[in-house]
Amino acid sequence: MQEASQSSFLKNLGFPDIKVHHSYDHFDFTRPGRRILVIGPMGSGKTEYSARVWRDSRVALKKSKELARSTTTAGADRRQLHFVRFSIDKDRFPDYPDDALAYRGGYERCGDDISSASDSFSLESILACTQTSGTFIIDEAAFYDERIAYLIRNEADARGLVFILPTLVLNFRKEIFNNTARLLLEQATDVFPLTAYCEHPDCIADSLFTYRYYTVDGAECPALYFDPLIIIGGDRKKADPREPDYCTRCDEHHYLPAKEYTYFTLKPLGESASRGDIKPLLAELATIQGDISQSRLFASLNRVQNDRSGSNSDSETILNALKVPCIAEKALCYLYAEQNLLSADQLRSICRDLGLDKEYLGRRLSDNRRPLNLE
Numbered sequence: 001m002q003e004a005s006q007s008s009f010l011k012n013l014g015f016p017d018i019k020v021h022h023s024y025d026h027f028d029f030t031r032p033g034r035r036i037l038v039i040g041p042m043g044s045g046k047t048e049y050s051a052r053v054w055r056d057s058r059v060a061l062k063k064s065k066e067l068a069r070s071t072t073t074a075g076a077d078r079r080q081l082h083f084v085r086f087s088i089d090k091d092r093f094p095d096y097p098d099d100a101l102a103y104r105g106g107y108e109r110c111g112d113d114i115s116s117a118s119d120s121f122s123l124e125s126i127l128a129c130t131q132t133s134g135t136f137i138i139d140e141a142a143f144y145d146e147r148i149a150y151l152i153r154n155e156a157d158a159r160g161l162v163f164i165l166p167t168l169v170l171n172f173r174k175e176i177f178n179n180t181a182r183l184l185l186e187q188a189t190d191v192f193p194l195t196a197y198c199e200h201p202d203c204i205a206d207s208l209f210t211y212r213y214y215t216v217d218g219a220e221c222p223a224l225y226f227d228p229l230i231i232i233g234g235d236r237k238k239a240d241p242r243e244p245d246y247c248t249r250c251d252e253h254h255y256l257p258a259k260e261y262t263y264f265t266l267k268p269l270g271e272s273a274s275r276g277d278i279k280p281l282l283a284e285l286a287t288i289q290g291d292i293s294q295s296r297l298f299a300s301l302n303r304v305q306n307d308r309s310g311s312n313s314d315s316e317t318i319l320n321a322l323k324v325p326c327i328a329e330k331a332l333c334y335l336y337a338e339q340n341l342l343s344a345d346q347l348r349s350i351c352r353d354l355g356l357d358k359e360y361l362g363r364r365l366s367d368n369r370r371p372l373n374l375e
Contacts, residue, residue, distance in 0.1 A: 026056050027053045027056040027057070029056075029057070029060055029071045029078040029135070029162075030070045030071055030078075031162070032073045032078065032156075032160030032162065033160050033161070033162070034156065034163070034189045034190055035156055035163050035165065035184075035187055035188045035190070036162070036163065036164045036165065036188070036189070036191075036192065037169070037184055037190065037192070038050065038164065038165060038192045038194065039168070039170075039191065039192070039193050039194065040193060040194030040195060040208070041168070041170075041195070041196050041208060041209055041248040042196075042246050042248055043248050044196040044248065045194050045196075046167070047101070048106075049164075049166060049194070050101065050137045050139075050164055050166050051101055051106070051107070053081070053135070053137070053164060054101060057079050057080070057081045057135070060079040061079045072134065073134065073159060073161075074158075075131060075132060076131060076132060076134035076159055076160065076161060077132060077134045078135045078160070079135070080113075080132055080133045080134055080135070081110075081113060081133065081135045081136070081137060082110075082113045082126075082130050082133040082135070082136050082137070083101045083110045083113060083114045083137045083139070084114075084115050084117050084123060084136060084137065084138045085114065085115070085116050085117075085139050086117065086139055086141075086143050087116045087117060087118040087122075099111055099112075099114050101137070113133065115130075117138075119144055119145050119148075120144050120145050120147040120151050123148060124151055127151075127155055127161070134161055134162060135162040135163075135164065136152075136161060136162070136163050136164070137163075137164045137165075137166070138152070138163060138165050139166055139167070140166075140168075141166075141184055142167040142169060142177045142178060142180050142181040143167075143180075144180055146179050146180050148180060148184075149180065149183035149184050149186070149187045150183075152165075153187045165184060165188075168181070168210060169181040169185060170208070170209060170210065171229060172209075172210050172211065172223060172227070172246075172256075173225060173259075174254065178229075193208075195207060195208055196248040198248060198250035198252075198253055199247035199249060200249060203250060203252070205252070206250065207248040207249055208250075209248065209249055209250070209251065209254045210246055211246065211249035211253075211254050212227065212231075212244045212246055213244065213255075214243075215239075215241060215245060216241040216320070216324060219320050219323065220317055220320060221241075221317075221320040221321050221323050222256065222257055222317065222318060222321045223256075223321070223324075224257055224258040224262075224321050224327065225256055225257065225258045225259040225261075225262045226262045226330060226331055226334040227330050228330060228337070228367060228368055229337075230367045230368045230369075231243070231364070231367055232367045241323075241324060241325055242324075242325050242326055242360060255314070255317060255318050255321075257304075257318045258301060260300060261296070261300040261301070262334070264300070265284070265296050265297070265300065266297075266331055266335070267335070267339060267341070269281040270335040270342060271341055273342055273346060274341045274342065274343075278349075278350070281335075282353065282354075284296055284297075285332070285350060285354060288327050288328045288331070289327075289328045289355075289356070292322055292327070297322070297327070298322060301318065301321070301322065305318060305319065325357075326356075326357055326360050326361075328354060328356055329356050329357055332350060332356070332361060333361060333364045333368065336370065336372075337364075337369075337370040338368070344372055347372065347374070348374055348375075351374055358374040358375075361374060362374055
């Protein structure tokens with residue numbers, strides 16, 4: 001309706017019949033209790049959206065005291081913003097000031113209106129100690145525990161607080177990131193989806209997806225489907241082939257090899273191991289570790305690629321996934337940390353028998369909140 005009204009207004013001014021897009025509105029600080037989810041792939045401008053709201057608040061705060069009547073509930077003025085950075089992400093922009101609401105290409109200085117939280121309980125303490133702020137920007141909200149979704153809903157209902165939540169909701173597998181992301185979607189009052197250009201060199205289509213890949217000898221190597229779900233510190237370029245890089249990709253250029261293998265082979269092997277028969281899993285991992293060309297993983301990728309109708313370059317890129325080191329370790333992390341199919345003793349036994357990289361596996365288990373002493 002608003003687009004039609006704008007179009008009619010422009011036509012009355014003598015403009016030709018053209019497509020009129022929705023205008024960018026300045027933030028409405030008069031509406032209490034909103035939970036605003038800002039979603040999109042990396043580089044789509046989620047945090048920059050929050051920075052625009054921050055700039056709007058600086059303008060709104062200069063208005064008369066009379067305006068505060070319409071922007072304040074229970075002593076909290078929604079024009080007064082507070083930025084909460086997720087604690088493990090604090091080193092994402094190391095060259096920016098400590099009080100920066102930082103995004104690619106710029107930042108806003110928050111002064112005392114910035115905090116760091118590691119879970120919903122520390123966030124709850126920040127909310128309790130920040131009584132006069134009515135709007136909170138919670139960066140990377142999907143990385144918190146599930147409790148955050150109900151915490152912000154309760155605070156929004158009780159105190160009229162507004163929450164802006166720039167976050168990923170899809171992981172590199174193009175699936176809902178986790179239960180927290182799912183609950184945030186359920187509890188949101190507003191959702192702003194953002195896109196980015198596909199970062200494939202031959203494409204400029206809209207991208208909705210975050211793509212994870214590794215670089216080995218200069219070659220792009222897509223992450224396998226069972227790659228560890230969470231890898232902390234992944235938003236910086238890496239030279240180590242064990243550490244991933246990220247970009248945004250459209251559906252056509254988002255390569256995700258080994259999804260069929262994961263459910264057709266790897267997970268059933270893990271289920272057999274959970275029932276006490278660990279030998280088939282051990283044999284497959286030993287082959288992956290020793291001669292991957294003889295593995296069922298290699299056979300699966302070859303067969304799937306032969307059935308695809310993609311280009312030769314696409315097939316080559318997808319098969320590059322097998323060049324990445326620590327594939328057996330990634331498979332174990334998936335089965336233990338995500339699927340809960342292996343016991344700690346089984347994991348230690350396989351790691352010892354195959355001579356796997358304990359340091360790498362230990363870091364990935366910790367990233368995924370399943371830390372384990374592998375000695």
